Amino acid sequence: MTQRSETSSDGAEPRGGPVIDAGAELDPVHPVPPPVRHRPGGLSADEVAERIARGEVNDVPVRSSRSAVDIVRGNVFTRFNAIIGVLWVIMFLVAPFQDTLFGFVILANTGIGIIQELRAKKTLDGLAVIGEAKPTVRRDGVAAEVSTSEIVLGDLIELGPGDKVVVDGEVAEADGLEVDESLLTGEADPVLKKRGDRMMSGSFVVAGGGAFTATKVGREAYAAQLAEEASRFTLVHSELRSGISTILKYVTWMMVPTALGLIVSQLVTKGDNVKDSVARTVGGIVPMIPEGLVLLTSVAFAIGVIRLGRKQCLVQELPAIEGLARVDVVCLDKTGTLTEGGMDVAELRMLDGCDEDRVRTVLRALGESDPRPNASLQAIIEACPDREEWRCTESLPFSSARKYSGAAFSEGDGRSSTWLLGAPDVLLPPGAPVLREVDGLNEQGLRVLLLARAAGGLDAPDVTAGARPTALVVLQQRLRPDAADTLRYFEEQDVAAKVISGDNAVSVSAVAGKLGLPGAATAVDARRLPAEREAMAAELAANAVFGRVTPQQKRDMVGALQSRGHTVAMTGDGVNDVLALKDADIGVSMGSGSEATKAVAQIVLLNNSFATLPSVVAEGRRVIGNITRVATLFLTKTVYSVLLAVLVVCSQVEYPFLPRHLTLLSTLTIGVPAFFLALAPNKERARPHFVRRVMRHAIPAGIVAAGATFTTYLLARHHYSGPGALAAETSAATLTLFLVALWVLAIVARPYTWWRVCLVAAMGLGFLIVLAVPWLQDFFALRLVGTTMPWAAVAVAAAAAAVLESAWRWVDRRFPA
Secondary structure, eight states: OOBOOOOOOSOOOOTTSOOOOTTOOOOSSSOOOOOOOOOTTOBOHHHHHHHHHHTOBOOOOOTTOOOHHHHHHHHHSOHHHHHHHHHHHHHHHHSOGGGGHHHHHHHHHHHHHHHHHHHHHHHHHHHHHHTOOOOEEEETTEEEEOOGGGOBTTOEEEEOTTOBOOSEEEEEEEEEEEEEOHHHHOOOSOEEOOTTOEEOBTBEEEEEEEEEEEEEOGGGSTTHHHHHHHHSOOSOSSHHHHHHHHHHHHHHHHHHHHHHHHHHHHHHHTTTOHHHHHHHHHHHHGGGOOHHHHHHHHHHHHHHHHHHHTTTEEESSTHHHHHHHHOSEEEEOTBTTTEEEEEEEEEEEEOTTOOHHHHHHHHHHHHHHOSSOOHHHHHHHHHSOOOSOOEEEEEEOOOTTTOEEEEEEEOTTSOEEEEEEEOHHHHSOTTOHHHHHHHHHHTTTOEEEEEEEOSSOTTSTTTTTTOEEEEEEEEEEEEOTTHHHHHHHHHHTTOEEEEEOSSOHHHHHHHHHHTTOTTTTSEEEGGGSOSSHHHHHHHHHHOSEEESOOHHHHHHHHHHHHHTTOOEEEEEOSGGGHHHHHHSSEEEEETTSOHHHHHHOSEEETTOOGGGHHHHHHHHHHHHHHHHHHHHHHHHHHHHHHHHHHHHHHHTOOOOOOHHHHHHHHIIIIIHHHHHHHTSOOOOOOOSOHHHHHHHHHHHHHHHHHHHHHHHHHHHHHHOOSTTHHHHHHHHHHHHHHHHHHHHHHHHTOSOOHHHHHHHHHHHHHHHHHHHSHHHHHHHTOOOOSSHHHHHHHHHHHHHHHHHHHHHHHHHHHSOO
16 A cells, blocks of 8 residues: 655635535535645644634543532532431431531541542643643644644644544645544554545554644544543443442442331330430431442542652543553553663664665665654664665555555666565565574564565555565664563562564564563464464463564454453553554553554553553552452441341330441541551452452441340340430440441451551540540440440450451351452
8 A cells, every 4th residue: 555745735725724615515424524725834823813713723621630510519419418418407407416427527528539539630630731642733834733722623734653633634645644543433454545535533643644634623523522521530430439339229229218117116116205216217327328438439549540640640541540450461562661662773784795885875765755754764764874865756654564664766866766674574485594694683682674675666466575685774672671670560460461562573582581571482473373262362371472463463362361351451652552452451551652542541651661550550459459448347337237227127126326426436437447448558459349349248247246236235225224224225335336346447457567456446545535535425425334234245246256257257268259
């Protein structure tokens, strides 16, 4: 697929912008832009100002963040906040101030959530500006980078390999311009674009270059709405958050009938004191709601974004933090990931007695024929000084799929020639003598390109047929100094690393071997990989290094790994990585990578440091591991609250607690410790089935806590009598419930560190202070009467703790995570 450079103009365009054919008909579903007259110099400054004044600007919202209004709305207007808000208003009317404390806790929680998410928004927006696409726009004959949001209707936008098409338009100039529209159409084959062809936003350039005139900008562009929706800062679409939503749905179903039964039973049981009955009913309903669980999840994600932002890591979708923590296979592109972007020409080896001066002239001309040379060509340009002036008459841009580029030249003496530069094993037939020499260089980790003179023109059906080898260009790649440590981290964390590269397999193997990658000694040439998914998956399981991988094969390899239940992360920086990045569970792009890779990746390493990946993995593991811990605390409270309400309804007794009692218990055994536990370091590998793993501990813990508390309550009802009996019964039951809940906290806090022990001890000390200080006793209506019943409450709690330990061990054996 070749195309001659098209740089001629049809003449100057009248002022006012592109001239549109008034008779052109538009398809209402897929409108085709009308023809646009090409102006090589682009718009003038006056014309740009006119379009801005008319609002013809690419006003697509900044990616990565939702508005402050959405953040406030999302944190305030929740189902449980509505329920608690109604109960809070009721308590203000019928109960003392102490029994309304739960409402202030919700206000504080909501405020914390809003503040943390606004901080995360600020961090994300700042990083998004750093990593934002900067298209090259030609105005007044001068090309300059502008922000995507500054493009106006009629702008002439230049394109090169890896550039993303940011608005709809019409091709004005094309030089071997090949565009991948797979993200829009699903068709993987690149499309050769000629002058006048339509360009759709969301596609990207895989080879060649050119320019196009913007015909639709802003929300009118073909992919703008899809991009806006897909790029929006979000807290959803993750196993963690969907699991929590599932739990909350079941909690709501349990809570409604239980709460109705509790209301009826309390009004019947204590019909002479409606206010006290209402207060105790609310005291039974409020703890059923795991209100802080969603908050802590949001806060943990938001703080994770802020922490990673400080390391120049842009998390374009919050669940990516969670997703990378679940990854068990990471696919690495060699160039730009394990090696740095730049290269150096280490040696030029002449073949068949070719003249070195002529070879250097050819190489220089090939480099200058590409307006946007890749790293290999850039190194060649720097190594070959200016010589004779050759005119490029036809060009074939480099493509990852074909592994070579080419150009036809009119030489200074009137002769013409056609040259190819690319992978030796692609340009030459198998068994060619030169390939043995190439293999020796590849084994040293060097990258080798072959310069060959083509037998025919670039438009020949098989342009490589009969190509005569002229010289070998030996390139030295620069290894990233941090790559070896990062690969070692993945090995220690049981994350399998697969190096998948378009380069020669032997060369890739040598580079991976220098970095200490396990299995690097055996490299697989992807051209011999089976196409069938199961067979490919078996090869991927058995090997770690793959060379000569095409872009479509990278995508297939990701799919093959996923078919075996693996969670796959893919790193890359070039257009050949886009399809695989899009299909991987987590796509990671380098900040210096192409705009196309950054557009589809969930995580962008703005500092181009592969060493940042362990931090992202660690952050994800911290979030998931800690949320699993604290979810157990919150849901244990929900389970024992529902069961206590059921037991009270069935026994037709007064509900033992007022809202103030459960506010105190929730604060000391859940709220404060959960905040510290949620933000603590945690290197435990993320495991699936979040709901099952949480509920298998929360249900037995809640049953034991409810059973022990109700047992103490019934014993106290038989022990105490008289006017203050209910207060004494409540205090004894509260003591048992606190001790059992504290034991649950102690189990969840394992394995112990000094600060975890201090945290549990501080919560116990806080409760003792409430029991010991007279004004706190009065404030929380907690006063232990006598010694018999308090010690009985402690004994019941100790027995419950023993049962709890046995129950959790049995659950771990019977229902392993």
